[in-house]
Amino acid sequence: MTEAVVQIVPSLPPPAEGVGGYALALEEVLRERAGLPSHLLSARRLPAPTAEALGAALEETGARVALLHYAGYGYHPRGCPSWLVRALERWVREGRRLVTVFHEVWAMGPPWRSSFWLSPFQRRLAGALARSSAGVVTSLELYKKNLLGRAPGREVSVLPVFSTVGEPASVPPLSGRARRLAVFGGPGARGRAFREVREALEATCRELEIEEVCDVGPPLPDRPDRIAGAPVRSLGVLPAAEVSALLLDSLAGFVAYPAPFLAKSTIFAAYAAHGLLPISAWHRPRREAETPPPFWSPGTRDAPQAVADRARSWYAGHSLDRHAAVYRRLLAG
Numbered sequence: 558m559t560e561a562v563v564q565i566v567p568s569l570p571p572p573a574e575g576v577g578g579y580a581l582a583l584e585e586v587l588r589e590r591a592g593l594p595s596h597l598l599s600a601r602r603l604p605a606p607t608a609e610a611l612g613a614a615l616e617e618t619g620a621r622v623a624l625l626h627y628a629g630y631g632y633h634p635r636g637c638p639s640w641l642v643r644a645l646e647r648w649v650r651e652g653r654r655l656v657t658v659f660h661e662v663w664a665m666g667p668p669w670r671s672s673f674w675l676s677p678f679q680r681r682l683a684g685a686l687a688r689s690s691a692g693v694v695t696s697l698e699l700y701k702k703n704l705l706g707r708a709p710g711r712e713v714s715v716l717p718v719f720s721t722v723g724e725p726a727s728v729p730p731l732s733g734r735a736r737r738l739a740v741f742g743g744p745g746a747r748g749r750a751f752r753e754v755r756e757a758l759e760a761t762c763r764e765l766e767i768e769e770v771c772d773v774g775p776p777l778p779d780r781p782d783r784i785a786g787a788p789v790r791s792l793g794v795l796p797a798a799e800v801s802a803l804l805l806d807s808l809a810g811f812v813a814y815p816a817p818f819l820a821k822s823t824i825f826a827a828y829a830a831h832g833l834l835p836i837s838a839w840h841r842p843r844r845e846a847e848t849p850p851p852f853w854s855p856g857t858r859d860a861p862q863a864v865a866d867r868a869r870s871w872y873a874g875h876s877l878d879r880h881a882a883v884y885r886r887l888l889a890g
Contacts, residue, residue, distance in 0.1 A: 561594045562587065562888055563620040565611075567631025568601040575743060576626050576660050579823055582721040583880070590881035593888060595624070600632055600641070608644035615648060622654045622888055627686060628661040629679055636663070637675060642682050642689075649689045656692040656887045659683065660821065662700050680707060687711055692887030696821040698847050714883050717820035717850070717875045720830035723801035724877050728832030728869065731862050736768040737807040738787070739833070741800065742824040744775050749813035749840075751780055757838035758811060759785040760855035765809055765834075773800060804831035809853075809861070815839045816849040825850070829872040834861045 564584065569577040580597055587593040598618065603610040615623065625645060632638035649655050663679035684707030687693050693713045695701055701713040738761065740750050750758055751772075762770065762785035770789045772780055782789055795803070804810060810828035812819075814837050819825045828835035829850065837852045851867035853859065 561596060561620050562622045562624055563615060563618045564595050564597045564624045564626065566597055566599055566626045567628060569597060569599050576628050576631060578721045579718055580626050586877050586881050587884060590877060591885040593885060606640055608640045611641065611644040612647060623648060624888065625655060625657045627657050627659050629663065635675055637678050637682060639682060642685050646685065646689050654890060655690045657686050657690040659695040659700055659704060662703050684708055691890060716880060716883060718823050718826050719875060719877055719880055720827040721823045722797040722827050724830045725805060728805060731808055731834060731865060734808045735806050736766055738762060738767045738770045739773060739804055739807045739810040740770060741773040741810060741827065744777060746812060746824060747772060747774050748777060750811055753840045754813045754838040757855055761811060761836055762787050764855055771803060801831065804833055807833050809834040809836055811836045813838055817847055819849050819852060826872060829868040832865055832869050834865045835868050
């Protein structure tokens with residue numbers, strides 16, 4: 558198959574993380590490793606969020622294969638993009654091929670939140686997309702189980718996300734790195750690290766004797782100047798190659814993310830791929846959906862190098878080459 562694939566995304570944000578960053582990186586993976594040219598269609602840039610607008614935009618691309626990056630709230634403020642599902646059901650009925658990457662499936666929450674009441678509609682939409690798709694990919698076994706409940710018999714490939722800032726062939730040991738802690742990602746992820754789990758971040762810096770914290774991403778208005786005595790240096794948004802070089806020479810990387818869902822974090826993937834010590838902390842208890850990948854947290858007794866090695870070995874199971882092979886098979890049919 559040599560015709561182009563159109564990747565449908567909610568939007569294309571500048572940071573190299575999140576759904577848009579993943580799709581941008583996947584564009585290169587498909588081209589360089591799978592031999593599949595692709596281009597991106599952002600729903601945010603449609604004239605209106607309607608089935609007709611998306612259908613017209615898809616027709617303009619001339620593509621016959623679409624790769625949808627699905628996160629309901631990215632396409633609709635209530636997480637119910639029925640217009641998107643209608644357009645793609647029509648696309649499939651007209652003889653085209655659809656592959657869906659479920660970055661999210663549906664929301665769940667207590668009865669006093671709107672997500673509780675909207676969840677049944679969100680489940681129906683996700684199920685309709687899964688049934689219409691010739692191939693389904695997601696990052697968590699939990700999501701696979703949920704999708705199979707809505708689309709029995711459908712093949713669902715589980716691929717934890719890859720690093721969007723490079724995948725070095727070899728990495729130096731922690732003993733040869735600067736005593737630097739990286740806090741990388743978008744404003745939301747880094748804001749949580751500096752504010753909501755500040756205590757864990759400070760404990761990390763003390764235990765690892767961190768000498769410098771590097772804040773990598775869009776500017777934060779309330780970023781602290783020091784963490785446990787270590788100066789915080791703001792580097793802003795950097796090209797992927799510069800982020801990669803920084804991570805390779807950093808002892809550790811910190812992310813505020815619930816452990817059972819780390820497999821869907823491109824930030825955590827970047828840390829694991831670059832062989833530094835991946836650290837995660839979260840301020841709210843979460844149901845243990847599945848076994849998390851290897852990570853370190855303050856107070857644990859595991860040797861940092863052993864954790865870093867296990868995390869990198871975990872990452873190797875869903876490397877760029879693995880992604881290329883799975884997507885080549887699903888998209889080519």
